[in-house]
């Protein structure tokens with residue numbers, strides 16, 4: 001519009017100049033010519049001011065967007081540190097293997113999620129939370145449809161993080177975070193059906209049994225317990241079949257055992273959207289979990305490359 005205005009002004013200006021030479025000696029016309037010249041100058045000045053104002057608004061908009069992104073990043077970063085309990089010293093280090101005890105200092109141990117912390121709301125480390133952030137933000141940016149789920153939530157930290165990410169991105173519609181757990185720890189191994197789980201003692205670990213009320217309370221502490229969060233309480237083999245018809249954008253499996261991992265794959269993977277992500281927390285940490293993934297991939301001809309997140313966790317993005 002501004003350019004068209006300029007073009008029109010230019011035409012008018014040329015006419016005036018042509019006319020001026022013809023009527024130079026006519027006082028009336030000279031007077032008119034002077035007036036028109038002044039009007040044209042004023043119009044030019046106004047257009048200039050308008051252009052300046054548009055440029056100012058554009059700059060202000062860009063600055064506001066940058067500030068929003070900055071604040072979002074600050075919130076997400078603080079949320080991660082709070083969930084991992086790395087904001088305060090001394091660090092909250094819980095049970096860890098003799099290998100971790102020998103090999104890593106406390107900072108590394110918590111940062112890499114190599115312990116079962118005493119009060120942190122997640123046992124995963126920073127790389128795994130970064131990976132969750134990357135997967136969630138990618139599907140939001142690229143509008144890959146579907147919900148988010150973690151199977152095996154313990155105190156809820158990773159699902160709280162998923163819900164926090166949604167909030168930080170303005171709560172886009174039609175996205176729900178599913179929270180699947182027995183809330184009483186891992187199942188005893190079913191050695192007949194799943195020989196890979198034979199000898200597992202994980203079901204005896206009392207510290208892995210976190211009641212649902214405690215997980216809900218943790219969501220509340222962050223102001224993130226609302227109707228965007230759905231609990232699937234019970235053993236995966238019973239609860240996951242009830243959500244088989246949903247579409248998933250991000251699936252995170254953290255059930256440690258062969259059976260728990262396979263239950264997640266069988267019931268959820270077929271409905272993972274193309275472009276969505278599958279994350280397996282324990283792939284490098286538990287041989288039984290790795291075997292479940294290998295068996296499922298073989299059976300279903302899944303060839304997407306497996307990418308490593310850290311010493312324990314892997315993921316891939318569904319391509320077809």
Ligand SMILES: C[S@@+](CC[C@H](N)C(=O)[O-])C[C@H]1O[C@@H](n2cnc3c(N)ncnc32)[C@H](O)[C@@H]1O
Pocket residue numbers: 121122123124150151152153154155156157158159180181182183184185186187208209210234235236237254255256257259260263
């Ligand atoms: C290692 S913890 C999960 C850690 C958690 N993702 C975090 O961010 O800290 C494993 C969880 O999986 C749950 N779990 C494992 N197998 C299960 C199954 N078959 N059915 C229900 N819950 C299961 C346990 O109750 C436990 O809370």
